[in-house]
Amino acid sequence: MKNLSPNMFTLIAIGTGAALIYSLATLFVPGLFPDTLRDAHSGIIPAYFEAAAVITTLVLLGQMLELKARSQTSSAIKELLRLAPETATVVFDDGSEEVIDLRHVMAGQTLRIKANEKVPTDGEIIDGETSIDESMVTGESMPVTKRTGAKVIGGTLNGNRSFLMRVEKVGKETLLAQIVKMVGEAQRSRAPIQRLADAVSAYFVPTVIVVAIVAFVVWLIFGSLTYAIVAAVSVLIIACPCALGLATPMSIMVGTGVGAKNGVLIKKAEALELLETVDTIVVDKTGTLTEGKPRVEAVITFDPSENSESNVLALAASVEKHSEHPLADAIVQEALRRKVEIFRVADFRSITGVGVAGLINGKDIRITGGHRYSDEDEVLSKLPTIRVDAARILMFDERIRPDVSLSIVSQDGQVIGAITVADAIKPSSKAAIDELHRKGIEVVMMTGDNQATADAVASELGIDKVFAEVMPEDKAAKVKELQAMGKRVAMAGDGVNDAPALAQADVGIAFASGTDVAIESSDITLLRPDLDGILKARNLSRNTMKNIRQNLFFAFAYNLIGVPIAAGVLFPIFGVLLSPMIASAAMTFSSVSVIANALRLRKVNF
Structure with missing residues (x-):
């Protein structure tokens, strides 16, 4: 009173x-x-x-x-807190091992994870192969196979094989700690x-x-x-x-707790309320609709007498090795598989959404997307591409299909070949899109891929609208364009390159990849990068x-x-x-x- x-x-x-x-x-x-x-x-x-x-x-x-x-x-929070074990087995440089309190584990240390034991913290497998049950964190019911180089999440349950891991994050930095905080x-x-x-x-x-x-x-x-x-x-x-x-x-307390146990992390209650009213969902192609694990289908040379397939692949892989793009990684992995030589690269340059370039033995090597055919674009002027007739490329080899991504390789301004990279569509994508349609939701795909590739994927999945060849800085404008049409938009992306679009959307949904959780740039974070997670989030919102x-x-x-x-x-x-x-x-x-x-x-x- x-x-x-x-x-x-x-x-x-x-x-x-x-x-x-x-x-x-x-x-x-x-x-x-x-x-x-x-x-x-x-x-x-x-x-x-x-x-x-x-x-x-x-x-x-x-x-x-x-x-x-x-x-x-x-x-739900208590259960999450109980996921992490209290101790961890540290392996020292001399090969000796010691069980210590988890609070004393530091980044960079090597841990041994025994069969049927919980993973103590976030890190990377450096020796061994196993299957890990991540259901308690991601909601994924099936165990996930992990090999050397794969990321592991603290609190998940190891299978029946032992492995060594390098600690990358501890304490408040771990995915589990971020989930509890969120x-x-x-x-x-x-x-x-x-x-x-x-x-x-x-x-x-x-x-x-x-x-x-x-x-x-x-x-x-x-x-x-x-x-x-x-x-x-x-x-x-x-x-x-x-x-x-x-x-x-x-x-709100019960709903957010239930969501966390099923891989749907709600940052604020407002997003939970707004998601119920969303009628349009914008999604990326790579890693969301597709597996996110592209692989090289064909290496094509335009003049075999001067440049073999191996040489085209070697030049492309040498430059792409310095890029973090998924397609670049696919090209590098194919080069390693074929055991071709990787050259030293000088003056590496990269323009997001355009391509990469570098000097190899004094020669200017460029790898650009197949949909970039001239240097007339203002952005492309930063990394000029070679002039090439699109029809010539598409007719050159029957292995170049509309549903593959095409990387053109040039040397000193001359096209020497092309590499096609395919990314398989996730089996769950079609069913999820059909379910979204039944709920009256329009699905829009926004991607930097060429129009032909985007249209082929959209046609197979029954996607309503396609925005192709979109630069990262233009994604927010596309979301605003949909909103101007009176639509209530949810944007699903990786939470880093898509940050402006996530902020512009009525509800921003970020996908977490491994331990790189883009919590700050989103209203909702999904631990599994697929449309099933969006369906779960919407069902949670409605209920x-x-x-x-x-x-x-x-x-x-x-x-x-x-x-x-x-x-x-x-x-x-x-x-x-x-x-x-x-x-x-x-x-x-x-x-x-x-x-x-x-x-x-x-x-x-x-």
Whole structure:
């Protein structure tokens, strides 16, 4: 009352305080009251000590039940914290091993992970091969095969083979720690729908106090002082807005916890609410619709007498070795597989979305996308491409199909060959897109690949719209273009190159790859880079918002029914007035019902 911020305890304090003060007055100064208030048999004025005591007890009981239920909503965080083992086996340079506390493990150390043992922290396998159950972190039910060079996540369960790993991240830097932090922040955040409850609560308590005063006056005039006090206290107690206050945060806490256990990390509650309204989802091609593991299908030379396939591949791989693009890695891996020579490269240059270049033995070697045919583009002027007829390339070799990515290799301005790279479509992509269509959601593919490749993939998957040959800096403009058409857009990307588009979208969804989690650039992070994760996130959003609306309905309906009954509207019909103790029990039950409904989210079927 001092801070002009009334809440549920304001009503309880006024109600129990009124009952207690009245009772004390009847005990110590009974002469103040008229004889009409005295009991006909005992001659004693009725007091309400037991009502004040029982109401206080029931309120405390309700608080205890609420705290117990809240502890269940945070069970997801507790389970995540329990995933990491307490110790780790460190392998020293001399080959000796020692089991130490996980808190003392440092980045760069070598750990031995034994069969059926939990992985202590994030790192990379340096020796051995195994299969790891990542379901507790990513939601992926099938064990994932891991070989030397593969990343492993702390808290996951090793299979039946031992391996050595190099520690890369420890403590707060690990994926598990980031997940726990993110879930905690999301559970403390507020969804926009909470503003409705806040707005109602701001006027609710003063309104209830006014209703209690009116009930007191009416009963004092047409009944008695005893009935007036009973009615006023009952109104104050039964109208306690605790159920209203619990309606949204309880559902958010349970929903975000359930999401974390299924590989869907919600950064803030607002995103969970907005995702339900999304009607357009923009996705990248590589790694989302496709496996993200491109491989070379063909190496083509335009003049075999001067440049063999091996030479074309060697020159391309030598330059691409300095690039981090997935297609570049595919070319390098093919060169290693064929055991061709890798040359020393000088003056390496790279323009995102255009290509790479470098000097090998004094010759200018360039690898550019097959859809870049001239140097007339302003961006391409930074890394001029060779002039080449697209039709000539596509007709040169039957292995060049529309659904493959084409890299053109030139030497001192002359085309010497091309390399085709294919990325298989994920088996789950078509089913996921069909399901999104059934839910009335438009799927848009945005990629830097050439139009022919993008169209071929889109045609096979039934994608509604394609934005091809899009530079990273133009992706945000494409999202804005969709929004200008009145669409509610969710953008799914890697969270780094796509950061502007993720920020522009109504809901930004980042895919986590290994331990490189792009949490800061997104509203939602999916631990598995595929459309199934988007479906899970949307289902979680719809179920959580449905649960919140149910809770708010329960809370509002309870008060709309309870307050008039407590005020005594049924007395003329049944001749009974609601006891304050019954009102307190009903108030406690309303909170428990909201909590129980929120906990049902733990059984959501993804």
